[in-house]
Amino acid sequence: MIQPKSTMLKNNALYIIGAGVSGLIAATILERNGFAPTILEASDRVGGRLKTDILEGYQLDRGFQVMLDAYPKSKEYLDYEKLQLQKLLPGAVIFENGNSQTLGDPLRALSLAIPTVLAASGSIRDKIKVMRLNSDLASKDIETIFDTEERTTCQYLREYGFSNRFIEDFFKPFFTGIFLEKDLQTSSRMFEFVYKMFGEGLAVIPKGGIEAIPKQLKANLKKTTFKFNTTVEEVKDGVITLSDGTHLESLGTIIATEASLLVANLKNQQTIWKAVDCLYFEVENTVLDKPIIGLFSEDGLINNIFYPSSIETEIKGANQLLSVSVVKKHELSEAELITQVKKELEEQAKIKVIRFLKRYNIPKALPKLENLKYSIDPGETRLTTSIFLAGDQLLNGSLNAAMMTGERAALGLIQVLGNN
Template sequence: MKNEKTIHIIGAGVSGLAAAITLNRAGYKATVLESSDQVGGRLKTDHVDGQIFDHGFQVLLESYPAVDEFLSLQQLDVTRFSPGSYIFNEGKKSKLGDASRDRSFLMPTVLSGVGSLKDKWKVFSLSRKLKQKSLQDIFAAPETTTQKYLEDYGFSTKIIEQFFRPFYAGIFLESELSTSSRMFEFIFKMFAVGAATLPKGGIQSVAQQMSEGLSDDQLRLNAQVQEVVGETITLQDDSTLQSDFTIIAAAAGNIVPNLPKDDIKWKKTTNVYFKTDHDGFGEPIIGLVANKQSLINNFHFMHDVYSGHEKVLSVTVVGDHGLDDDQLASRLREELKKEVDIKVGEPLKVYHVNKALPDLESVNYSMPATETQLTENIYLAGDILSNGSLNAAILNGKAAAQAVISKIEDGVLM
């Protein structure tokens, strides 16, 4: 290793881990400081009696460019979701999906009452168009809201309300479809060319696999950083570390003096796991509730995803609901029975994720390495710099590391 410079990374989420891996590959050894007792950042999974409970429903899109570079889907032993969903609306159940990837979706999609045949043709044409559109062109396009984008493309109100709104509300964590059209095109393209997946060990396995590429002495857990000034890192216990270069893959405003405090807006979600006697759908697939008055956005059966898992239903609620856990569970039980005719028991777990996704008005694909430098010694990473995705988090960690490498080797940023 090239040890002439001391490098620290603050935060052991996927962005910080990607930075450490990138430095390792270039022959530089960095120490990762993580305030909690585990890696993953916002990727969290609880294991209870052999059962898996992710903190919020998150999937790994196998088509993310960062996946091939930093992860092994084979070693993660991922389950791939079917390329479609069941949509529940006014007592009716419809199956809608991408027949180009799974021909079993063809007739159910054509015959479903979700949108007109014209709408379904437009979905196909949009898929074909975005498969051919480069990521560079997607993120260089003028931005509008997803709602306006869909309207301008000619989709009917019916398919927007019954499919696009519930489906993308679960991804963007907002039901108004106010998210940037760039993000819509990016996610649509990712779904069109690859599957949504979940690792066998839960979503936190993504970060755990990345951390396996680091040596034991590169990762310091329970290391809370109080302040970063120049080449000095002060920990919560007032001890200090000297650092030639520091990459902050966390909220920099909380630890760098004279920066605005962490005023980033965050999108919220609540994830509730229920016991159930329902056998499930018989395949890993998402259920959507199209009723805008319903708190339920999406749900899936854990035993459809994980072989041997107990019969458990995962339900996602987007945004604020103002209910305590008992009130929320009662409301969701009523909605599940009314909207989808599923009976559930008591909740096993309730997770309130207050910082699920950064709420960004404008998005970019990833930060150029030249734009990650904050000061002479400090560099920034994280998805908050670009867009709320695992792909952006990983690539921004890589970019910050590349900037440090360039500074060391060339004396200037690339």
């Protein structure tokens, strides 16, 4: 039973489950409205899917991840200057059989102009259509994008008139790394949104790694209590049960993680997730002398490569650091996977590996969703009398959606508390 408002702050019984970005934003909104919530987190620190590890002097993100600095919510909640964002060039280098070609946006990076014009992938017609697509999406607002009829990204690109070769050589490998599926079956709404964000800004990585984002959000919280290494077993109206049997009385709970495992009536509504493998290597040579993504053809295992050592990081290892992302499904052992990846690196891009550092197998990298939305009303996040949901799986798989849902869930809870 929800207690009178006069005792709510005194009892301090508002809980957020999950210290990822959604949970941290929810706590931010609650604090701004005078509340002091408690965050229950199963792991040892904040971040959720945004984590960075230090290994032998190297700064390793758990999976190659970038932030798009044009995201409206990240601009609202993050201090970009303090994050010391490192910019990636707006383009990609495509590797095949030991050769490479560069495609990019010459209007934002002049150094990419001549390589893009000379690139064999994409006819002049394709490159003109890229400019037209940039213009079309620049004038299309985000809400309109998410109101547009959905089709697959692949169908969208074909209907727009891009050649099959350009789709296969550029769009498929590039957006496979973003959508984590190789057939571009992801909603055209997501394609237009992400493409628009690329057009309005840049892909960036904080100097301290991707975990610098949740660390900054945590540092801004002054009234929130964190309980790490605390696993929640079940959530009901008014009570949270921990894995050790402890019961916590709750005036309101925001579940900013997979809710189907915690709430009885959601047991059959689990989110379907996309997976990715990320492998880190020390390498002898850099075949990319600037901060740009390298793409491989879909014939092999590797989808993309990036040199984290090509940007400023807080910690630098002794040699060049290479991240390799594998999206394609496989049944290889870790040893077999490493062997195959090393072989592809040498054959396709002439990259010689010194040694393997670490593999991150990430089974829950992105939610697989349909009927994508951009925003959600606070009331729509309400599951029961006092339980609210947050997380990008409610809208679309993006940092922007994670922030949006955390914000709206907190506003929904505040509204209910005020009414009571």
